[in-house]
Amino acid sequence: MPDHFRLTLAQLNPVVGALAANAAAARAIWQTAKQAGADMVAFPEMYITGYQTQDLVMKPAFAHDAMAALHKLAQECADGPAIGIGGPHLQGAVLSNAYYVLERGRVSAVVKKHHLPNSLVFDEKRLFTAADISGPFRVGPMVIGAPICEDAWHEDVAEAQEESGAQILLVPNGSPHSRGRHDTRINQMVARVVESGLPLVYLNLVGGQDDQVFDGASFVLNPGGAMTHLLPGFEEAVIHVDFTETDDGWRANSGILAPMPDDLERDYQAMVLGTRDYLHKSGFQRVLLGLSGGVDSALVATIAADALGPENVHCVMLPSEFTSAHSLEDAAAVAASLGARLDEVSIAGPRTAVTEALAPLFTGLAEDVTEENIQSRLRGLLLMALSNKLGAMLLTTGNKSEVAVGYATIYGDMNGGFNPIKDLYKTRVFATCRWRNANHRAWMKGPEGAVIPPRVIDKPPSAELREDQTDQDSLPPYDALDAILEGLVDRDLSVEDLVAEGHDRATVKRIEHLVYISEWKRFQSAPGVRLTTRAFWLDRRYPMVNQWRDPS
Secondary structure, eight states: OOSEEEEEEEEOOOOTTOHHHHHHHHHHHHHHHHHTTOSEEEOOTTTTTOSOOGGGGGSHHHHHHHHHHHHHHHHHTOSSSEEEEEEEEEETTEEEEEEEEEETTEEEEEEEOOSOOOSTTOOHHHHOOOOOOOOOEEETTEEEEOOOGGGGGSHHHHHHHHHTTOSEEEEEEOOBOOTTHHHHHHHHHHHHHHHHOOOEEEEEOEEEETTEEEEBOOEEEOTTSOEEEEOOBTSOEEEEEEEEEETTEEEEOOOOBOOOOOHHHHHHHHHHHHHHHHHHHTTOOOEEEEOOSSHHHHHHHHHHHHHHOGGGEEEEEOOOTTOOHHHHHHHHHHHHHHTOEEEEOOOHHHHHHHHHHHHHHHTTOOOOHHHHHHHHHHHHHHHHHHHHHHTOEEBOOOOHHHHHHTOSOTTTTTOSSBBTTTTOOHHHHHHHHHHHHHOOOTTOOSOOSOOSOHHHHHSOOOOOSSTTOOGGGTSOOHHHHHHHHIIIIISOOOHHHHHHTTOOHHHHHHHHHHHHHTHHHHHTSOOBOOOSTTOBTTTBOOOSSOOOOOOO
């Protein structure tokens, strides 16, 4: 019996629904693995369809089409290494999340997912039927257990497969990025290794899909938890992992250990990759955004430049009589430092026309937020017109603090197809700007250096919709606001909990009220990159009509 086994790991970026393209990429990697003398090439969970499919996978025609693509792939890759690849399995009315083993021109084994996640962004109990625990399969000299993603977060599947003769565990995953998630994954997988005494391969998807960004960072562990391989995060990677059979069982030989950046860098790379993939997978190459001279739009412009290249970023300044000279200068400085196009379109004329049109109906009524919102909506109208005419997707620029309390104008500055900073609180926006000014990486397409002038970061934030306006006129300072929001939104704390942490009760109650009454705005907001496990949309689902308030 051979005492070596070569497993090729394909950490790839599929596109949901692009069955032929995903299969073609798999064939190319299979050919690479064949030339490298691999015994098997492995792809992540639900690779053939892309992930997450949401309800698309429940359409029988789609599931059958995906299965046909897998059978065709098996026939085309008959003479060479076996393939492990994720996809749906539909038999009668039973739909499973499955992992297919393709060998010698046919499907030689089908492993079906036992534990279906039903929390955070996952709703697999809606989509699939939970299967009984699948046994291991053999490829050449090696017997392999394959707990699919969530199956590896519970000890029973790995234990059953080890007891049935598995010699290693191959865990195909579709695990999206959230802050701190990588450490959690490693801790869980080390537990499986310790319990089973088997080497473990954790193979994750990479790439953006709607709001979620799959971060790759696949790894291999030997018994005892020693890491032998760590693939880079947020980029495709293909490596060959060599296993040697010893007196104590199969062991992975040492290999690549990519560096693991800190949370600020990982979040920033998630925003860049999420923006790029959302645009490219939707058929867009260029973006448009309103550049106000403020920190939020400056950061979005920088993310867009790093994602798409500055030549594909079109910034527009839309001044009114309330726009300060500093804002005009700062917007110009940001665009110049990025190398992005900047145009200026005044809203003075359109605002005069709207004011005159509404004057007969507004007679006797004092000016209020209505007039401020008209300015924002005029900007939104003009930006959407430019987006339509130029074929560039409009990016919206509201941070999580504003989105949480509704300090954004529906059909105004909320207009747009995507929001790179939707899950980034304002204090985190400041920190991210400072980080980007001090750091540049090879995956960034924008220029290095301080691309966001310090004055943009340090000046008091303002919507500039009236004279001498600042955000702090109607909101607490952002460090206090974000601490309250993080408690209410991310940690589900009560008002009493936050008061016990030192916050003013009246302020907490006011912020709680603003969060609840803004749900309808968030329901209509653009999708944006998910960075936490309490992002607005799938992670946190609240009714738009809701009269309950915390009585504490």
